[in-house]
Amino acid sequence: MKMAIIGCRGIPAEYGGFETFAEGLTENLPDAELDITVSCEYKPPELRHKKYNGAELEYFPLKPPHNYLLRKFYENFSDIYFLIKLSRANELIYFLGIEVGMFIFLPKLFNRKSRIMVNIDGVMWKRSKFNFFERWLLKINHDLATIFADTIIVDSKQMKRYIDKNKLHKTRYLSYGIKIPERITWNGQTLERLKDYTPINIISGNYFLLVARLEPENNIHTIINAFSQAKVNIPLLIVGDFTSTAYQEEVTRLAQNCSPPGVIFLGSIYDDQLLNMLRQNCTAYIHGHSVGGTNPSLLEAAASRNIIVAHYNPFNWEVCKTAALYFNNEKELAIKLRSIYRHPESYSELKNRVYRRVKNNYLWEHIATGYLSLFKKINGEKKERLTRLEMDYEGKRA
Template sequence: MAIIGTRGYPSYYGGFETAVRRLAPYLAARGWDVTVYGRRGTSKSGDPDDNRIRSVVTWGLESKSLSTLTYGFSATAHAAATRPQVALVMNVANGYFLPLLRLRSIPTLVNVDGVEWKREKWGRIAKAMFLGGAKATARHATRLVHDSVHIGDMWAKDFQRDGAFIPYGGDVPDDLPVPPGLAHGKFVLFVARFVPENTFWEFLQAAKHISEDYKVVIVGSSGYGGELDNAARRLASDSPNVTWMGHVSDDSLLHSLWQHAGVYFHGHSVGGTNPALVQAMACGAPTVARDTVFNREVLGEYGVFVDPDAKNIANAIRQVMQSQQQQSEMRIQIQARAREHYAWEAVCASYENELKVLLAKPQ
């Protein structure tokens, strides 16, 4: 089987890559012949070498607007030529290329991800490209996977396609040491890619006031430099209580930050089940989240929800930071919910079941 549409294996870029780092070895251990398509330079020095998994690097253009399409096309073309029994395709932008696999009688399981055509970071042309890809996915995919019940409802209404609900998973870590310079429960954490729809600007404004009383740790970057990264750099330079770590690919460090944070602020507004939120829950991070249908679906009644306003964000975070009892209760409740609903073993088993169903169907 082939996995198309991520940056490769192993990669630490985002949610798709995290899922593949868990799913690929799970399938390989259960007898699947797994090929993961990716990009040059996605692995880092010291990554474990799993010789059960074949990594294929294809060509593409490294740019914000063209990389997904170009790498998706080259990977799909290679898969069509080699004819795996089944393909797991991530991201609706690759919907344009599904006919290549269909012509070769390769069944496809497509993870539709979030609602990319509504994200603020994309311009008009990019939004139209993603919407076109969604329409192509609805027409040509053999089977769909959505990581959120609400996303599934949207696809049924807007594209007349149903699919399987499979969320992301989270690892419940062992007790980890507090990162240097921090104290358990005494700092506020923000982890996200720097894009407007992740409530980046509003959190930075809130952080200016929060940092008067508490340490603030910011993890993430835009991935391309520029205004958003510069704003985080300036805030960290101006306030001794603010630390900007940039992108963190060390899972142990990231898990430790979530495990010991007094509050984790989750500002994502567009998408389904967010991988960072699920992992934060598995680490027991008391969470203040932007009030969206997606975040409420994942957190249930165990999060604190706020409007995307700097004052509201600061007030909600302060309230939790001031109550050790509330922090303790949230840690227990949120982690228990992650164990029950977002365990990787169940997630991987669901993917394998869907792949088996596709293989059993005549093409």
């Protein structure tokens, strides 16, 4: 079965959740069952991979602009381009996201055999980084994507609440997957590479950690205010990039209110060993995501046996249940950070509980098996439908 994955910036993952997902899915699906193509953002020819994880890579021919607004148009245009181009040669189109939901029908204009799956991600139209018009447009695209798609994928059971009840019959829950990382010791070359991100000496087990896109809906401002109020004598390491200059200025200003050693912004880190080392040796992991589905960074923190302090919402609760601590506001978070700092041993059992939850529910081998079963079902339905069409055609001829 030939399948195209469209809607992420490409693999290997160098940006966010959908890229991480596409990389994990292609790595864990058996090559013999599927012929996969992944759409990718432009890269210079010398930096391109022809194949990755057994999947063919198709690159967009135009360079991305630096301007935020122009980049959004660029990404939407890229998605539409691939919906048309890859529909001709692929029977199954798996689209990640809903940003161009009104165009999801395009593959069927160019290939009557095609089946369309869409992963609707999170509650995109509630993200505060978008203006009123953008949120309105995202809600329309969400609704149209669920109408045009043959199969709707939700990566969190809670996302079914945002699907029209008349579309629930074609909705399937399949989460993000996680691979349990190997333990990384706090020494050697991996620790040396940390100096590329900060000249400050970081001590194992003596820092709080946050890994996220630095956006308002991930509550970076709330976390920094809480950290300032907690008045603990260890730093807060923040891994990730800002997507808005205005928000970057606001958060940077808040960080200046923190007592030393304060907040250390490391930027994006795509060195898996270094990132795993930081996860596995932190005092606690803070997760502020509030409007997503199942978030890969939360699964990765849980798989690293962290004490997790998460924003209290249905999505995070679904993943961790009682195996994490939760906060609704900066005051609650400050109290919990101070308590963990003073008495970390009181929360150590949470590490094992959240690890077991992830191992039992989110391992890639389970998720990939679910996807493969779904792909086979879709392929069988497609063949059955074509057989009926051929029989109807022959009957009319007779």
